[in-house]
Amino acid sequence: MLNTSAQGRALSQRPGLALGVLAGALALDLSGMAVLNAALPSVGARFELRDTTLQWVMTAYSVTFAGFLLVGGRLADVFGRRRVFEAGVALFTLAALVGALAPDGAVLLGARAVQGIGAALSGPAALALLTEVFPEGPSRGRALGVYAAVGAASFSGGMLLGGVLTEFLGWRSVLWFSVALGAIVLAITRSGLPDGAGTRVPLDLAGAITGTLGLALLVIGVSLGGVWAWALIAAAVVFLVLFAVHEHRAPDPLLPLALFRMSSVRLATAAAFLQYTASVAIVFFAPLYLQGMLGYSPVESGLSLVPMSLTVFLTANFATGRLLARYGPRALMVTGLLLIGAGTALWITTPAHGSYLLHVLPGLVISGFGQGLNFPAMTTSGLSDVPPKQHAVAGAVNVVAQQIGSSAGVAALVLLAATTDDRLSGYHLAYLVAGIACAIGAGGIALAGRRN
Numbered sequence: 001m002l003n004t005s006a007q008g009r010a011l012s013q014r015p016g017l018a019l020g021v022l023a024g025a026l027a028l029d030l031s032g033m034a035v036l037n038a039a040l041p042s043v044g045a046r047f048e049l050r051d052t053t054l055q056w057v058m059t060a061y062s063v064t065f066a067g068f069l070l071v072g073g074r075l076a077d078v079f080g081r082r083r084v085f086e087a088g089v090a091l092f093t094l095a096a097l098v099g100a101l102a103p104d105g106a107v108l109l110g111a112r113a114v115q116g117i118g119a120a121l122s123g124p125a126a127l128a129l130l131t132e133v134f135p136e137g138p139s140r141g142r143a144l145g146v147y148a149a150v151g152a153a154s155f156s157g158g159m160l161l162g163g164v165l166t167e168f169l170g171w172r173s174v175l176w177f178s179v180a181l182g183a184i185v186l187a188i189t190r191s192g193l194p195d196g197a198g199t200r201v202p203l204d205l206a207g208a209i210t211g212t213l214g215l216a217l218l219v220i221g222v223s224l225g226g227v228w229a230w231a232l233i234a235a236a237v238v239f240l241v242l243f244a245v246h247e248h249r250a251p252d253p254l255l256p257l258a259l260f261r262m263s264s265v266r267l268a269t270a271a272a273f274l275q276y277t278a279s280v281a282i283v284f285f286a287p288l289y290l291q292g293m294l295g296y297s298p299v300e301s302g303l304s305l306v307p308m309s310l311t312v313f314l315t316a317n318f319a320t321g322r323l324l325a326r327y328g329p330r331a332l333m334v335t336g337l338l339l340i341g342a343g344t345a346l347w348i349t350t351p352a353h354g355s356y357l358l359h360v361l362p363g364l365v366i367s368g369f370g371q372g373l374n375f376p377a378m379t380t381s382g383l384s385d386v387p388p389k390q391h392a393v394a395g396a397v398n399v400v401a402q403q404i405g406s407s408a409g410v411a412a413l414v415l416l417a418a419t420t421d422d423r424l425s426g427y428h429l430a431y432l433v434a435g436i437a438c439a440i441g442a443g444g445i446a447l448a449g450r451r452n
Contacts, residue, residue: 087122096176276403281430323373
């Protein structure tokens with residue numbers, strides 16, 4: 001087992017450095033999902049890629065990120081969290097270097113897929129290391145606030161940074177930035193994070209194969225759409241059922257299903273799915289509305305989302321830690337989801353020729369407050385009742401829920417929006433459904449709290 005107490009004492013003099021390393025790795029993982037968005041037209045023109053192929057610059061990353069998360073969590077618990085964290089960041093950075101030097105589209109797509117694997121290795125380990133360095137209480141709440149703030153800023157900030165770098169330095173500079181940030185994180189990892197031997201148990205190869213295939217096929221299916229989507233989703237369901245049956249019988253499962261007997265884990269998983277469905281839906285639809293209907297440029301569109309990231313950063317950094325200590329994670333998840341839902345649903349007022357200050361900004365700010373409350377709360381809830389030796393795999397469960405929300409959840413909203421004849425009415429329908437889903441989720445979490 002991990003000697004967490006000794007490691008915690010060893011880090012007591014440099015928790016700020018540890019938090020900086022972990023937040024830097026989170027920025028790598030989440031900006032890696034968004035940073036190439038603005039560069040896609042340039043990438044397509046350079047390699048003469050059709051739109052159906054070009055989308056895989058983003059999808060390849062999402063597929064491997066979601067598919068390998070559970071494996072990454074188990075590896076961190078088995079081989080030691082810092083070791084797997086380092087391996088993940090190194091793999092991500094090396095793949096970014098290959099992508100920056102890619103001579104053709106196939107090499108770039110392969111590099112993006114490997115980047116996703118690197119993120120899946122470092123993400124669960126980083127979350128487990130954070131709970132290891134910061135003991136339960138106000139200090140952990142403050143650390144989770146900073147971690148959440150960096151995560152929120154990294155996603156929308158990644159799109160803005162990608163647009164600026166692409167416009168002034170070309171699309172390859174986006175990947176060179178990832179190389180530089182990854183190298184910095186690696187350089188200070190050993191001086192900032194504790195080492196641990198891990199727990200020597202089998203890796204559960206059968207669980208790794210069925211779970212990874214199930215999650216990967218699910219993300220591919222919802223990303224593709226069309227006739228093949230249902231076949232892939234059906235195959236994903238089959239593999240996930242096999243995974244669940246195997247995990248129930250395995251003596252040392254990849255994902256201990258007993259985790260889901262804990263109401264705190266179940267509710268945190270639901271909160272993660274709903275937050276990322278609604279918040280990423282805003283990030284997805286915003287450029288379509290701002291550029292397609294209000295005539296914004298790509299850089300202006302990216303800048304328009306900065307208030308949401310800033311609100312998340314300030315809320316999570318300066319308020320959520322104290323509120324967590326006073327009210328607990330459940331109350332903040334309920335409040336956060338209600339605010340996220342209200343901010344998203346408020347976008348149903350956006351007209352074809354709307355005003356940014358009147359129709360766009362209020363929803364962004366309200367949603368930002370909700371995200372700043374919910375992210376640290378759901379992270380705390382997802383780990384609070386879990387034995388320390390399983391923190392990495394429990395963290396992976398929460399990140400898997402985030403990834404399914406940002407892929408499958410958003411894809412469902414996109415399909416829903418396409419059912420209307422008028423494009424703007426479709427957007428409004430998606431906003432309304434996302435808002436109602438968050439409100440229902442908040443109500444369910446509140447009722448579960450009363451029962452407990």
